Amino acid sequence: MKTIIIAEVGVNHNGCLKNAFQLIKEAKSCGADFVKFQIFKSENLVDENAEKAPYQKRNMSEESDSQFEMLKKLELSFEDFVEIKQECEKNKVKFMASAFDLESLNFLLNLNCDYVKIPSGEINNVPYLREFRNCNSKIILSTGMSTIDDIEFALEILTSAGIDKKSISLLHCTSNYPCDLEEINMNSMVTIREKFGVDVGYSDHSSDNAVSSAAVAMGASIIEKHFTLDNELEGPDHKASLNTKDFKKFVRSIRKIEKILGSSTKKPTDSEKETKKFVEKKIFASKQILKGEKFSNLNMTTKRSKSGINSRDWDLVCSKEAIKDFQVGDLIEIE
Template sequence: MSTLIIAEVGVNHNGHLNEAFKLIKEAKSCGADFVKFQIFKSENLVDEQAEKAPYQQKNMTDTSNSQFEMLKKLELSFEDFVKIKEECEINNIRFMASAFDLESLNFLLNLNCDYVKIPSGEIGNVPYLREFKNCTSKIILSTGMSTIQDIEFALEMLNSVGVDIKNISLLHCTSNYPCDLEEINMNSMVTMRKRFGLNVGYSDHSNDNAVSNTAVAMGASIIEKHFTLDNQLEGPDHKASLNVEDFKKFVKSIRKVEKILGSSTKKPTNSEMETKRYVEKKIFASKQILKGEKFSDLNMTTKRSKSGINSRDWDLVCSKEASKDFQAGDLIEIE
C-alpha cells in the first residue's frame, strides 16, 4: 500500500485565506495525498499572558513574546475552513485538520473528514478525547512528547467512548522545530507498532529527507511534513518546513523508497529469471560413465548450461543407473 503523504500547512497561510488556497494547489502539484491545517480559536487555546514556546521565539523576528498575539494573527474562521475543504475537493486533494480547542474540535468533527488528527499536546486532555465519542473519521494520534504510558492512556480513553481502536494510527514525532537527528529515535515507532498492533507513521520536523525515507523503510504508512510557499516568511513554522520545490523532491524520494521496498514475497524478478538461465548449474559427466554404471559424486560434476538436468536434482540422479555411455563433458540424461 502506498504511503500517505501529508503536506502539513498548519498555520503557514499566516492567517490569509488566499494563501491557504495557494498552498492547496501547490500541495497537489507536489504529489501530496493530504493537505492539513490547524483549527483553533486563540481565546480558547491560550491564556492572554502565555509566552511563545522557545522554538517560536527562535523562528520569528517579531519582538512580541505573546503567544496569544501570534496565534490571533494566524487564526482563520470556521467559515474559512469550510471554503478550504471545498477548495481541496476542487483540486482533488484530501483535506485534513487538527483542532486545538473543544469548540474547534466539534466544528472539525462535523465536517465528516476521512481523517482527523489529534495533536501531541492533547494526548492527555481528557475532555478533548471524550469529544470523539461520535467520531466517524479515522484518527491519527500524534505522540510527540509522550511515553508509551501516555499513548496507552489516550487509547484507553478513546476506546471508553466507543472509538474503534483499529481506526487509529499512531504518529511518532519529535516536538522540536526543527529537531536534531539525535532526537528522532525512530526505533520507538517500531516499538509502538509492536506494543499496540496499530498502523504507525512519522511526523517529520527534521531538515533531512533521509529521516522520512528511514521511517518508510521501517514501516511507516503515513508521513507528515510541514509545507510552506517561502521559508523566509514570518511565522513559527516556515523555517522547519519544505518549500514547493523541496517538497516535490521529498515526495519523489519517498516514492523511490517504496519502489526499493517492493514486495514482501521472496521470488525472482523477471530480469533475474532471464539471468538464471545463464548461471544455473546443470549436471555433466566428469569422466567416462558406461551403460549400467551408477551415477555418483565420483563421476559427475556441475557446469553452467542453458539445458540439462538442474543441479538441485543431484540426489535424484545419484539414485539412477546410466542408460547409455557418457563421455567426460557430456550432459547427463536419465530416463
C-alpha cells in the same frame, strides 16, 4: 502499500485565506495526498498571558512574547475552513485538520473528513479525547513529547469512548522545530507498532529528507511534513517547513523508497528469470560412465548450460544408474 503523504500547512497560511488556497494548489502539484491545517479559537486555546514556546521565539523576529497575539494573527474562521475544504476538493487533494480546542474539534468532526488528527499536546486531554465518541473519521494520534504510558492512556480513553482501535494510527514525532537528528529516535516508532498493534507513521520536523525515507523503510504508512510557500516568511513553522521545490523532492524520495521496498514476497523478477537461464548449473559427466554404472560425486560435475538436469536434482540423479554410456562433458540424462 502506498505511503500517505501529508503536506502540513498548519498555520503557514499566516491567517490569509488566499495563501491557504495557494498552498493547496502547490501541495497538489508536489504530489501530496492530503493537505492539513490547524483549527483553533485563540481565546479557547491559550491564556492571554501565555508566552511563546522556545521554538516559536527562536523562529520569529517579532518582539512580542505573547502566544495569544501570535495565534490571533494566524487564526482562520470556521467559515474559512469550509471554503478551504471545498478548495481541496476542487484541486483533487484531500483535506485534513487537527483541532486545538473543543469548539474547533466539534466543528471539525462535523466536516466528515477521511482522517482527523489529534495533536501531540492533546494526548492526555481527557475531555478532548472523549469528544471523539462522535467521530466517524479515522484518527491519527500524534505522540510527540509522550511516553508509552501516555499513548496507552490516550488509547484507553478513545477506545472506551467507542472508537475502534483499528481505526487509529500513531504518529511518532519529535516536537522541536526543526529537531536534531539525535532527537529523532526512529526505533521507538517500531516499538510503538509492536506494542499497540496499529499502523504507525512519522511526523517529520527534521531538516533532512533521509529521515522520512528511513521511516518508510522501517514501516511508516503515513508521513507528515510541514509545507510553506516561502521559508523566509514570518511565523513559527516556516523555518522547519519545505517549500514547493523541496517538497517535490521529498515526495519523490519517498516514492523511490516504496519502489525499493517492493512487496514482502520473495520471488525472482522478470529480469532475474532471464538471467537465471544463463547461470543455472546443470549436471555433466566428469569422466566416462558406462551403462548400468551408478551416478555419484566421483563421476559427475556441474556446469552452466541452458539445457539439462538442474543441479538441484543432484541427489535424485545419484540414486540412479546410467541408462547408456556417457563420455566426459556429456549432459547427464535419466529415465
